[in-house]
Amino acid sequence: MNPLNRLISHPTHPRPDAAAVTTAFTFGRVTQLLAGHPLLPAIRYRARLEAARRCSGVDGVLIDPWHLAAVLAGLRLRLNGDSAAERGGTFDAARLALDVYGWLAEPDPDQEDEIRRAEAAIAAARAGTPFHDVAFATRTWVEAGKSRMAMRAASVRHWHKHGLLPQGVPLVGAASLAAGESWEPETWVPRYFRALSNEADDLLLLVSRLDHAWRQAREVVRGGCRATSRAPALIDLLAAAPLLSSSAAAEALGVAPKNAIMILNDLAKRGVIIEVSRRAKRLLYALPGMAPLRAAVVGPKRPDVGRGRGRPRLARFDLEEPQVVVDPPPPQPALPRIDIDYSSLDAAMMEMEATTKRTRAALDAMFGKARE
Secondary structure, eight states: OOOOHHHHHHOOOOSHHHHHHHHHHHHHHHHHTTTTTHHHHHHHHHHHHHHHHHHHHHTTTTOHHHHHHHHHHTTTTTOOOOOOHHHHHHHHHHHHHHHHHHHHHOOOHHHHHHHHHHHHHHHHHHHHSSHHHHHHHHHHHHHHOOOOOHHHHHHHHHHHHHTTTTTTOOOOOOGGGGOOOOOOOHHHHHHHHHHHHHHHHHHHHHHHHHHHHHHHHHHHHHSSTTTTOOOHHHHHHHHHSSSSEEEHHHHTTTTTTHHHHHHHHHHHHHHEEOSSSSSSOEEEEEEEEGHHHHHHHHHOOOOOOOOOOSSOOOOOSSOOOOOOOOOOOOOOOOOOOOOOGGGGGGGHHHHHHHHHHHHHHHHHHHHHHHOO
16 A cells, blocks of 8 residues: 555554655655665665765754765775864764665664564554654664664664665655754654655655656767777776776776776766776776765875976966856656666676675774774
8 A cells, every 4th residue: 555545544654744744755755766776875875875875964063965875885084174173073973884784785784683673663653654653663673862863773674674675775754853842742743744755756856856866967978989899888987886996997898897988988088987086996886976086085096297306387377357147958758768777787796795894893993992
């Protein structure tokens, strides 16, 4: 049965409030859109970055989700700031965000035990609907001083268990636990539903942007490639992965590493894809929508070509630059949905997961030794 029908027809909720009805409708739109969506891995990845940003911000730590993306990919994070404390704060925030991301994506054994206890609390709530079960269980759980992230991760599993969202897509209602919010049930429960609905609306916008960027890249590549070219298949993999190294691309496409590098370099020169890692080895490629990740990464120090000893000359800049006004592009019609076989995507996703595990293990070892 549709979750909205269950919500309306349940005897304990004969007249559901508008926030609950809106949430059920919005969840239904998300479920319908993501069912069998070819870009689901990339959507889940970007949604987790955004969920980590929301949860960390509500819990008192402001982060840049692209800093978290850099840490997840094992890249050197650009530490901005005028002092060592500010630069260290950027890294600490990214490290804490990585812990939040771990709760949602791959919890450790201790976190898994806490999540299961939160799942049991949701099951015991028996408030009448899947939405009300989570709302009242969350309120009781947080009131008892237990882990917010455990309940958030449990709610994500709860949505999937009841067929409300695909597995691992995080909608957690983070804004409802912001400081200063009223804690009275009559006020807080609708606030929780509105927070869920707002997150679902943002997710719909994210899916639209990712889908449009993918289709644009496909159209550009399709116009200048031979019928036997592997470039369109590579675009499909990059859209779904969403970060891809040359070795993972070669394995996924079933081509030699040298050929994969040639295809990647050609697409990068044409501006269809970008290189985001700023490295000489293990380059990572993505669609242009991942450009903020490149800005969050610092590359290795290299000497300027042709520069000798001593200070470089002062560059001269014009004080006034001409202003160029560019007309906005005309709106483009929606393209029909494309179904892609992503059976070869496993290699790319396994590489990303292995990199994330190594990064978390290295950070745990580093800060464990520091605490000792």
